[in-house]
Amino acid sequence: xxxxxxxxxxxxxxxxxxxxxxxxxxxxxxxxxxxxxxxxxxxxxxxxxxxxxxxxxxxxxxxxxxxxxxxxxxxxxxxxxxxxxxxxxxxxxxxxxxxxxxxxxxxxxxxxxxxxxxxxxxxxxxxxxxxxxxxxxxxxxxxxxxxxxxxxxxxxxxxxxxxxxxxxxxxxxxxxxxxxxxxxxxxxx
Amino acid sequence: xxxxxxxxxxxxxxxxxxxxxxxxxxxxxxxxxxxxxxxxxxxxxxxxxxxxxxxxxxxxxxxxxxxxxxxxxxxxxxxxxxxxxxxxxxxxxxxxxxxxxxxxxxxxxxxxxxxxxxxxxxxxxxxxxxxxxxxxxxxxxxxxxxxxxxxxxxxxxxxxxxxxxxxxxxxxxxxxxxxxxxxxxxxxxxxxxxxxxxxxx
Numbered sequence: 001x002x003x004x005x006x007x008x009x010x011x012x013x014x015x016x017x018x019x020x021x022x023x024x025x026x027x028x029x030x031x032x033x034x035x036x037x038x039x040x041x042x043x044x045x046x047x048x049x050x051x052x053x054x055x056x057x058x059x060x061x062x063x064x065x066x067x068x069x070x071x072x073x074x075x076x077x078x079x080x081x082x083x084x085x086x087x088x089x090x091x092x093x094x095x096x097x098x099x100x101x102x103x104x105x106x107x108x109x110x111x112x113x114x115x116x117x118x119x120x121x122x123x124x125x126x127x128x129x130x131x132x133x134x135x136x137x138x139x140x141x142x143x144x145x146x147x148x149x150x151x152x153x154x155x156x157x158x159x160x161x162x163x164x165x166x167x168x169x170x171x172x173x174x175x176x177x178x179x180x181x182x183x184x185x186x187x188x189x
Numbered sequence: 190x191x192x193x194x195x196x197x198x199x200x201x202x203x204x205x206x207x208x209x210x211x212x213x214x215x216x217x218x219x220x221x222x223x224x225x226x227x228x229x230x231x232x233x234x235x236x237x238x239x240x241x242x243x244x245x246x247x248x249x250x251x252x253x254x255x256x257x258x259x260x261x262x263x264x265x266x267x268x269x270x271x272x273x274x275x276x277x278x279x280x281x282x283x284x285x286x287x288x289x290x291x292x293x294x295x296x297x298x299x300x301x302x303x304x305x306x307x308x309x310x311x312x313x314x315x316x317x318x319x320x321x322x323x324x325x326x327x328x329x330x331x332x333x334x335x336x337x338x339x340x341x342x343x344x345x346x347x348x349x350x351x352x353x354x355x356x357x358x359x360x361x362x363x364x365x366x367x368x369x370x371x372x373x374x375x376x377x378x379x380x381x382x383x384x385x386x387x388x389x390x
Contacts, residue, residue, distance in 0.1 A: 017332075017386040018379055021337070022267055022268055023379065028260055031256065036245055043246045044239060044240075049247055049249045053255075061263065078233070089231075116220050119220035131222070139198075141195050144232075147235040150223075150225065164200060171208070172199055172203075174209075178214075184221075
């Protein structure tokens with residue numbers, strides 16, 4: 001005989017199992033846990049309520065579509081929150097790029113930049129692996145800056161996330177990138 | 190290290206001399222980070238940095254109603270696209286005999302065969318979750334896939350009216366079998382699945 005605990009007392013991983021099994025209440029409980037972080041992230045970028053709901057809607061569907069497309073590949077537990085967060089930041093960055101070139105909303109990591117686009121074409125897997133290793137051994141502050149960049153955030157968001165002035169963002173990023181570049185060169189030469 | 194400590198370290202760096210990074214090196218790092226971003230999830234510290242000091246966006250009126258519709262759509266999608274339990278188990282069993290699997294579970298071969306045939310998927314709920322877990326692990330199936338397929342099969346069988354067992358027509362019934370009230374099994378299914386996944390740890 002199995003006793004069903006209340007939804008609130010279940011871990012993320014347990015909720016996911018129930019969602020996998022088609023449990024709508026568990027999906028509502030998961031949404032309540034994940035949505036606030038994503039809405040706060042969207043608030044930093046001054047996203048209007050209508051756009052925020054659209055982005056959350058796309059994130060929600062994209063996350064769970066991945067589930068039925070390849071259930072074993074979808075991370076369970078807390079990692080799924082991170083997965084949904086990344087999906088939301090990617091969707092938001094794409095919208096920024098489609099809707100305007102407002103400097104306030106250009107991601108600091110911009111694949112539409114001509115020199116970056118060219119560099120992407122010449123990337124080899126060894127260097128990606130080298131970067132991964134360098135990030136693992138880098139000081140936490142360098143990892144944090146790199147991880148924030150990977151969320152496709154703007155200069156304003158970076159300043160707010162790190163509690164620094166907007167004018168200091170460029171130098172903070174440059175230091176982190178210089179350290180990574182040096183490490184990659186050491187590792188691949 | 191806490192986020193506050195990391196922020197303090199970064200702020201301290203502002204006193205250091207300025208550095209000028211070559212544009213081509215910067216583009217290389219940007220390109221590598223963009224590539225890595227495709228396969229990397231943000232850390233909890235990163236999420237905290239982006240969300241800790243911010244008030245959430247207010248969603249437009251009527252959000253809750255639309256949200257419930259979205260959830261229903263996701264669950265429907267899940268059901269439509271999930272594999273059925275029987276075929277999943279049958280394919281995964283490969284060259285092994287049904288008896289071999291049934292023996293590891295301590296059940297009659299006929300029980301396993303009825304599950305594989307997707308006739309009585311609810312029979313799984315009568316079996317020990319950890320034993321089923323071990324059996325499906327042996328077959329190389331992820332437990333999340335098994336959970337997905339179980340619900341898909343239960344839903345399909347429930348819609349055919351034979352959700353939790355088969356009751357043949359009685360001699361006293363002239364045309365149709367008597368209607369049988371099927372109890373709500375959702376709590377039982379939830380409990381079984383939680384035990385099934387717990388046994389994974």
